[in-house]
Structure formats: structure tokens, C-alpha cells
Amino acid sequence: MIEKITQAFILKKTVYKEADYIVSFYTYDFGKVSCIARNAKKSSKRFGGRLELFLNVKIKFKEGIKHIKYLEDCNIVSSYADIMNDLDKYKWGSFILEYIENLSETEQINQDLFALLQKSLEHINEKHNIINMIPRFQYRALMCVGLNPQLKSCFKCGKDVNDIGYLSIRQGGIACVQCGKQSGASIEGFKFVKKFDKNDHKTIMNNIALLTRFTKFHTGKEFKSEKFVMEN
Ligand SMILES: [Zn+2]
Structure with missing residues (x-):
């Protein structure tokens, strides 16, 4: 052996x-x-x-x-002892572990994903404000495995999307406000605010829910910790 x-x-x-x-x-x-x-x-x-x-x-x-x-x-x-001793840190720490578990393929080396996991757990262990970093973590984890949504320009008209857009889970990209409004529910879009960590609590939670939905759709996996963290 x-x-x-x-x-x-x-x-x-x-x-x-x-x-x-x-x-x-x-x-x-x-x-x-x-x-x-x-x-x-x-x-x-x-x-x-x-x-x-x-x-x-x-x-x-x-x-x-x-x-x-x-x-x-x-x-x-x-x-990371502080994560074990604080319910809020424990919730988000568990969410991050499940994200890595669900996004990674068995025995495929990905040192970027390893580094992201390490950095994220260190952040949760040391810092007080945790949820601000979660959408950025989700986006980067998706990027590490090549599944990240395209957020730069509108997938319909090609114009740059600066701040707010509509994230389409199926298209894997963002539509500008104009295209999102024009096509209404038909583009299957959800309001998404691009500035990851400068948002208010409600917007951050909305972005987390949306990126989780995106990840579930593209991996076909369930997130058991989702219900637990969304109680916040
Ligand atoms: Zn557009």
C-alpha cells in the first residue's frame, strides 16, 4: 500500500x-x-x-x-476554536464546509479552492462581521471550479452591468435592468446587487440565497445547512 x-x-x-x-x-x-x-x-x-x-x-x-x-x-x-464556541460562526463555518464538499470533485487537485477554504475559515474564526464575506466566498468558490456566473455584461444585449442586474440561474449570467424589466419573468431573472460586501443585511442575505440557488442548480446537490443559515 x-x-x-x-x-x-x-x-x-x-x-x-x-x-x-x-x-x-x-x-x-x-x-x-x-x-x-x-x-x-x-x-x-x-x-x-x-x-x-x-x-x-x-x-x-x-x-x-x-x-x-x-x-x-x-x-x-x-x-479554529472560536468557530466551535459561537453559534453564528458555527453556522456559517458549516455552510462553507458544505459548499466545498458539494462543489469539489473527488480527488481533483484544486489548490485555489484549498486556499479559499483556509482563508475563509480564518476570517470567520477571527472577525465579527461574517455575512459580508459570504457572497464573495460563494462567487470565488464557483470561480475555482469554473461554474461562476458571468457578471460583467448583460447576457442579452452585451452592455456592461455596473451595479444592479437580474441573475439568471439557467443562463449562468446577469441581465441589465432594462433587459431584465423588458422580458419580465420570462428570463427567469432575480434582482442581484453586484457590490458584494458593501450592501445592507437584507441585500446580502438575498445575494447569498440567490448564489446558493445558482449553485444547487449547476451542481444538482442539496445544501443541508442552507435552512440553518437563512434563519438569520
Ligand atoms: Zn441588457
Whole structure:
């Protein structure tokens, strides 16, 4: 079996059989990787508290037959303790982990996405104002995997869209106000304010909901944390 070592973030942990966990990691060197952590559930000594969310860890795993991976070792590089101790930070932190989980393909290396994940968790851990950065995170995460909406110019008439436009989920782009109004509901557009982080609370939440809807449509995945964060 080949042994591999890399830096990673824990995205998800699920119970597997009686004694094990399956842990989904986002790694620097291999992209998203799922490992079986044998005996991790049965014995608290096996990995201690090192398989929790919001940890930056260094992992060692081995790949067996049928590409099944087994976690051998996991050590904490840094922890984002404030996220675990604050409900609001925990909500948005979970939303970010689910975004990365849903947008990334298994074992496709994407170091831009890794860097975005690290920077975003650091921001949530350290700063008080969290929601301002969420739409920008969503847009950048979509950009890292080539799914971002085209926001520069109107997809109907080609004119530059400066501030407000109508985001079309299906078209994957923005329409200017004029085109959006002319075609009404037929372009399936939603009002979208481009200035990501200088908006009021209501506009930011509207942008987050719209980008989440966009992401769900283009990935076909559900977001369990959406309901949780939209209660804000
Ligand atoms: Zn237009």
C-alpha cells in the first residue's frame, strides 16, 4: 500500500459500521479525499479529538485495494476554536464546509479552492462581521471550479452591468435592468446587487440565497445547512 501525507481540512465525518468513521477531507495535494478511520468511533484514544470540524490537520493515509483509503495518522496544525464556541460562526463555518464538499470533485487537485477554504475559515474564526464575506466566498468558490456566473455584461444585449442586474440561474449570467424589466419573468431573472460586501443585511442575505440557488442548480446537490443559515 502506498502511503501519502498531506495537509487537510475535515469537511464531514460519518459513522461507518460499528467502530469506524468515514471522514471527508479537503487536502492540499489530492483535492477531496474520503478515508476510513478504523476504530475511531470505538476507541477515543485512536485519533483523540483530532477528527473534528474546523481543524487544519496533517494526515497520513494508505490506499488499499479498490482505491479504498485508510487513515493512519492525523495531527492538528491549527484549530479554529472560536468557530466551535459561537453559534453564528458555527453556522456559517458549516455552510462553507458544505459548499466545498458539494462543489469539489473527488480527488481533483484544486489548490485555489484549498486556499479559499483556509482563508475563509480564518476570517470567520477571527472577525465579527461574517455575512459580508459570504457572497464573495460563494462567487470565488464557483470561480475555482469554473461554474461562476458571468457578471460583467448583460447576457442579452452585451452592455456592461455596473451595479444592479437580474441573475439568471439557467443562463449562468446577469441581465441589465432594462433587459431584465423588458422580458419580465420570462428570463427567469432575480434582482442581484453586484457590490458584494458593501450592501445592507437584507441585500446580502438575498445575494447569498440567490448564489446558493445558482449553485444547487449547476451542481444538482442539496445544501443541508442552507435552512440553518437563512434563519438569520
Ligand atoms: Zn441588457
